[in-house]
Amino acid sequence: MAALGGGGRAVTLLRRGLVLGPAPRRYRYKKKWAATAPRVPSTRLALQSFDMNYGLQLKEAWPSVRVSLLCEQKYGALVNSFADADRVAQELELLNAVDFISGAAQKAQRLQQDSAVEQAGRGSASREAPGERWAVKQAETPPLLSAPITSNIRCYTFPRGDITRFRPARPDTLGILNYYLMDAASLLPVLALNVQPDDFVLDLCAAPGGKTLAILQTGFCGHLAANDVSISRTKRLHQILNSYVPKQIRETVCVTSWDGRNWGELEGGTFHKVLVDVPCTTDRHSVMEEDNNIFNRRRSKERQMLPMLQLQLLVKSSLRSLKKRFLRKLLLWRWKCPCDA
Template structure:
């Protein structure tokens, strides 16, 4: 009987433990699990809303929506049928449209110069005679410029959307609104980096912000203090003739079909990619015979774009890990026919740490597309997400890594050569902030002299394709903002020319 009683008590005790475990599990099940994508969205709402102001809600919606792609035709395949197929779908050739817009802008500029000369000689033009203003071409202006124009011109000249945005972008109202909602981390013992704000109502996680911003304690330095001069690129950006790229017009969210296999040349006929990825390659301005380095090349799309220009004398595609290098090799294998010795001899794939590259003045052009927050991926994919709790330290170290990669790129390019720094994030710290830190360290630690190229005018003809962010206080680069009409990006580029 004693043994039976002990056994019964043990059973009851075990049942009690099991019930407690089940209750704890049920309680856990009721608690909502925070995903990596939710952490990313919360971070962006805290970090980006004060920076992008009234534009943030539309950018946020675009980031959470279906992205838009361009199709890069493969020059090493039979592409005539592909062109017909894309045109039948309603896609247009970006290069041809860009050339037409450039020519239109050139003619308008010449007319403007002629009018100015005539006015200086006392002659009058139609505008002076009739008192009517000539409507500017909307195709040249980005959304923010349209809003600014809508603030000062008659109501009927611009759509309701732009006039409402113009009213919302009143500088006085915006500054007052931000002043009431945000504090600077410097007031909490952190950095003095411009545009590095945290809303006062959302102080949770501030320690991470301060830690991330501590890298940029010298960000308040002016350009002269770090030896940086600015070159203004007046001429529109060049579009290589051999690039055959198709896109759907604004507002058209159609998809391109899957790439087709060319049975004769045994390669794919086109490559689909985010349309904003074209911008860093265009900014690189590859010339015939240039030695080009794509420092952080995986998965290989931008290297493929450079190759499709048929301009470089040498293209080195590098990345740090074997897995990434393998992806680059696979892309080249899928798009370059075997036995094409002229192309095979000019393409080299290497596996090196870009921070310690050790190559000095070896290249004419260097593209450094750095690891970053990858905003769109962070909001859409829970796997391999930089906002995973176990990757906090990695995320906080990104600005330092980015600036080191840019420094290495400036050492690798020859005097007179060009470096293009790019990211796919809207983070001011990882864009202008990382560039500033690299330029500051280059000035303090080396004898290299650099000039930042102001491309604000040079990229204007591409406004038919991108929504460029203006009036954001950027010191060094340009940024493409995602938009529901043209859902490319985000993409930040900064062009730096090495002087000595």
């Protein structure tokens, strides 16, 4: 100790351990890199993942899809046929909103007519009877695409470029709300379902219930089963049914909270049509909100398991829940699907 020099003071310091010894416990700290490194927000992780995946899949369409994902959502107003639907439709038309479903139906009809004329023209050049090839073509077209669009569903949107917002829905004299605000694209699977009179329909992942409500708007369901594994979200589904559907119709809907993966074993071979709106990465929510974001690092396992869950819901349950006749039709259609060509 004396070799350090500095006399008695240095010796005292050394004795107290202030010069060479370890710092007193209260001054010691441990570097915690994980805690102190800036966290990447889940919304940014979501956007990075979409840039990588959708960029590859959608190619040049991705930038415009990306912009719309990051913009404020534009809603459609699904007219409630259980309220005074004609009056509601008139009011919406006065606001300059248009029913995109009837518009699309007219467009589809025009396209079909044009295509029929074209096919007949080509057919007459060959030895086939005029229109014969068109008939064959129609028979080959998947039923989901050739089906007429269910006219009972009306959904109004403001034209492109018009960013007016719909006012919140209002109740009629019986307390039934006049329209339901939803992403207009969410109606497409319901239209593709092409519900026919007395069909038994299963909505396997139904909550909060926008598509369940749209299925009921067709007025065709013989029986509707609406299921969702989440009890809290099933409560929202009940609230929507209470606000939009009269009691006598509401009571015909069977609402359950089962794990949809087991449905095929519970009620196999029962339904004509099954809608499976599988849990997904909720893209718009994921790029906009930190709360309950599936791209949060703590939820990565759940996110990685999503494709497996989706597959199980689709294959293990939904296909098994279909009546055999409809399953055969679906498989046959898949086998001949023109998009494979």
